[in-house]
Amino acid sequence: MSTSTTTALQASLVELIRVSSTVLPRDVITAVDAGRKVEEVGTNAAYALDVIDCNIGLAKTKSQPLCQDTGSILVYVHTPVGYDQIEFEETFIEAVKEATTKGYLRQNSVDSITGKNSGNNVGPGTPDFHFHQWRKDHVEVKLMLKGGGCENVGVTYTLPNPKFGGRDLKGVENAILDCVLQAQGHGCGPGILGVGIGGDRVSGMAWGKHQLLRLLDDTNPDPVLAELEKSIVAKANQSGIGPMGFGGKTTLLGCKVGKLNRVPASFFVSISYMCWAFRRQGVNLAADGSITRWIY
Amino acid sequence: MAVIPLTTPITEAQIRTLKVGDTVEITGRLYTGRDAVHHRLHHGEKPPVDLAGQIIYHCGPVMVKDGDKWLCKGAGPTTSSREEPYQWEVMRDHGIRGVIGKGGMGPKTLAGCVKYGCVYLHAIGGAAQVAAEKITRVDGVDWMDLGSPEAIWHLWVEKFPCIVTMDSHGNSLHQQVFEASAAALEKLKA
Numbered sequence: 001m002s003t004s005t006t007t008a009l010q011a012s013l014v015e016l017i018r019v020s021s022t023v024l025p026r027d028v029i030t031a032v033d034a035g036r037k038v039e040e041v042g043t044n045a046a047y048a049l050d051v052i053d054c055n056i057g058l059a060k061t062k063s064q065p066l067c068q069d070t071g072s073i074l075v076y077v078h079t080p081v082g083y084d085q086i087e088f089e090e091t092f093i094e095a096v097k098e099a100t101t102k103g104y105l106r107q108n109s110v111d112s113i114t115g116k117n118s119g120n121n122v123g124p125g126t127p128d129f130h131f132h133q134w135r136k137d138h139v140e141v142k143l144m145l146k147g148g149g150c151e152n153v154g155v156t157y158t159l160p161n162p163k164f165g166g167r168d169l170k171g172v173e174n175a176i177l178d179c180v181l182q183a184q185g186h187g188c189g190p191g192i193l194g195v196g197i198g199g200d201r202v203s204g205m206a207w208g209k210h211q212l213l214r215l216l217d218d219t220n221p222d223p224v225l226a227e228l229e230k231s232i233v234a235k236a237n238q239s240g241i242g243p244m245g246f247g248g249k250t251t252l253l254g255c256k257v258g259k260l261n262r263v264p265a266s267f268f269v270s271i272s273y274m275c276w277a278f279r280r281q282g283v284n285l286a287a288d289g290s291i292t293r294w295i296y
Numbered sequence: 297m298a299v300i301p302l303t304t305p306i307t308e309a310q311i312r313t314l315k316v317g318d319t320v321e322i323t324g325r326l327y328t329g330r331d332a333v334h335h336r337l338h339h340g341e342k343p344p345v346d347l348a349g350q351i352i353y354h355c356g357p358v359m360v361k362d363g364d365k366w367l368c369k370g371a372g373p374t375t376s377s378r379e380e381p382y383q384w385e386v387m388r389d390h391g392i393r394g395v396i397g398k399g400g401m402g403p404k405t406l407a408g409c410v411k412y413g414c415v416y417l418h419a420i421g422g423a424a425q426v427a428a429e430k431i432t433r434v435d436g437v438d439w440m441d442l443g444s445p446e447a448i449w450h451l452w453v454e455k456f457p458c459i460v461t462m463d464s465h466g467n468s469l470h471q472q473v474f475e476a477s478a479a480a481l482e483k484l485k486a
Contacts, residue, residue, distance in 0.1 A: 044317075044459060051420040051457075058425035068358045068370035068424040068445075103360040103369040107444050115332060117443025149375040149399070149421065170486040181481050184474055186375050186399035188421035235484045239477040244421060245399065246459070247473050277422035 001087050001289075009088070009289030013095035013141070014102075016291075017073075020143045020281040021065045021104045024056050025296035027216040028192075028253070028278045032056070035190055035243070035250035045248025052243070052276055067188075067277040069147035070105040073127035076142040076213065076282075078134045085131050088139070092129070096121045105145075130206075142213055142282035142295065150275040153187035154208075155179045156201060159267040167267045169228060172197055173235075179271045180236045180252065185245020188275035192216065192254040193232065196270040199260035204270035211256035212274055213282075215296070225257045232257075243276075253278075299457075305349025306393040308413035314460050316467040320417065321455040325435075326353045326396070330374055332446040333439065334382040337390070344438035344448065347390040351417070354379065354397035356445030358424070359434070366434040370424030371451070373398040376416070384408030400461055400470030409464045416462035418469075430456040 001009070024032075032052060039046040059066040073096060079085060097120045099105045109123040110116070121127070134140075157164065157175040164178060165171030176195060183191065196208030220226035232255040242248025253276065262268070282295030302310070304324035314320070327345060329337075329352045337343060357371035376383075376397030383401060386392055387408040394414060395401070398421035409415060419427060433452040440447045461469040 047319075047459070048420050051423050051426050055420070055423035055426045058429065062425060064428070065358055065370040065424055067422040068356060068372050069374065070358070101360075103358055103367075106356065106358040106370070110443060115442070115446075117445070119443070147422070152375065165486070173486040177481050177484070181474075181478055184399065184470065184477070185421070186377055188398065231486075235481070238484060239480050241473060241477045244418065245470060245473055246418075246461075247469070247476075275422055 001084060005289045006087065006091055009091050009285070010095050010098070012283065012285060012289055012291045013092055014098050016141060016143055016281060016283050017095060017099040018063065018104045020145055020279050021070055022059045022063050024066060024278065025280060027296065029056060031216050031253040032276060035253065038249045039243070043248060044246035045242040045250065048243040048246055049250065065104065065106070066279060067147055067275070068106060069149065070108060071145040071147040071279070072151065073105070073121065074130070074144040074146060074209070075127055076130045078132050078136070078140040080137050080139070081133050081135065083139060089129055092127065093122055096127055138292070139285040140282065141285065143280065144212065145279040147188070147275055147277065150187040150191065150273045153179070153183040153273045154205070155182070155271050156205060157269040159269065169224070172269050173228060173231060175269045176232050176255070176271055177235055179273065180239065180241065183273055184241055187273045188277065189241065189245065190243050190250045190253045190276050192274040192278055193252065193256065194272040194274065195255065195257040197257065197259040198262035199268060199270070200266065201268060203260055204268040205272060207258050207260050208270045209272040211258045212272065213280065214256050216254040220257065225259065229255045229257050304351055306351070307349065308393065311393050311413050311415055312464050314415050314463055315465070316460055316463050316469050318460040320458050320460060322351065322458065323454050323456070324452070326351055326451045326453050326456065328353045328355045328357065328447070328449040328451065330354050330356055330446060331378055332442040333448055334379045334386065336439070337386055338382045343390060345450070347386070347392050349391060349393055351394035351396060352386065352392050353451070354395065357449060359444055359449070366437065368428050368431050368434055368451070370428050371431055372424035372427045373419040373421055375399045376401050380404055387412040387414045396458055400468065406462055406466060406468050409462055410466050413464050415460050415464055417458035418461040419458050427456070430454055
């Protein structure tokens with residue numbers, strides 16, 4: 001990459017981080033609005049969603065983080081064959097440092113033994129990069145900022161389990177609903193679930209998290225999983241947990257399920273819980289590093 | 297909903313009048329304190345500020361330094377349940393009257409609220425800007441060696457809104473919602 005391309009790329013990536021941290025994607029806003037319509041006036045649930053609505057507006061206007069926990073920085077990159085991924089990674093890291101200085105990101109990278117905060121969001125495992133090549137001629141970057149509160153309530157279940165059932169759709173559904181029950185308001189609901197059925201302990205959760213890159217109003221191409229997604233949302237919203245766990249009708253804004261093959265001995269149901277402050281955005285980049293399209 | 301104004305420091309008598317479901321607006325000092333602060337207090341370190349009558353805010357704000365001043369760029373609540381092992385001790389040893397956070401806390405904390413006269417105040421999780429709007433000044437910081445999100449920030453707030461979800465009479469909205477939702481989901485089981 002030429003110096004001018006690197007400079008333009010860094011500016012584009014800082015802008016991607018800024019928008020991700022401060023502007024909620026359209027599909028999520030639509031889902032929050034739908035929740036506001038069903039909660040009864042004067043309830044704690046309606047109050048919570050009104051505050052959330054107000055916060056969405058303020059964060060955008062002030063160009064400041066929707067949530068102070070700017071989370072894990074999850075980066076999903078597709079590049080043309082032959083693209084310099086090493087230089088992309090180095091440039092992204094510089095963009096993260098710059099975004100931290102500007103207050104779009106909190107200082108969120110902490111040594112797990114000493115407790116020392118690196119101060120610039122960079123350290124072992126942070127940011128978290130997922131690179132793939134594709135045969136298209138442009139670079140696509142998708143970014144999720146996932147807060148710790150919602151990450152903490154994610155669960156990997158193994159089936160069979162006497163509480164939930166066997167290795168079938170029933171067992172899977174009951175396990176997922178248990179995650180919703182245990183999460184209550186700790187993960188800043190109304191939440192969105194990304195579920196991976198199968199795989200191993202790493203790939204299953206990674207695939208579950210990957211489902212969160214889908215649009216909330218899409219339809220799963222697998223009709224069985226599409227039905228499961230609908231059933232989970234309908235049942236969770238009858239649980240009475242509600243926004244922030246205050247009680248109410250809006251417990252989940254969505255549920256997205258994917259499946260992977262497993263080895264005969266294992267059956268994992270890996271659930272990644274995303275908070276209402278669902279910060280994900282993406283861009284397509286031209287060869288000169290400039291943004292050509294916003295994805296969400 | 298009638299809004300109850302609270303000014304820090306708060307008396308035990310005032311705290312005892314609050315009930316689950318009340319909406320309050322706090323004016324005055326808030327000290328942030330989350331995981332590392334509670335861990336230190338639990339291990340017997342003396343707090344750098346007098347916590348008597350005060351409120352601890354479970355919050356790791358986004359702070360940016362502007363010359364010699366700190367600017368708060370976002371300051372919503374963090375999940376409180378991680379402080380469940382420690383919170384009651386802070387009530388007993390340091391006389392706090394309130395805890396602000398999100399997600400609620402468990403039976404040890406609830407028992408502490410009853411015994412020592414304290415309430416749990418729920419702010420709206422994720423709403424960092426709504427909270428930051430109510431923070432009019434950042435007056436100082438202690439224990440910065442813990443890193444900015446874990447430090448004790450001295451915030452000054454005006455009409456900071458919260459809902460009482462655990463009171464000093466043994467009531468917890470979180471316990472009620474958990475029990476009701478567990479029963480509802482049991483009936484909906486596949």
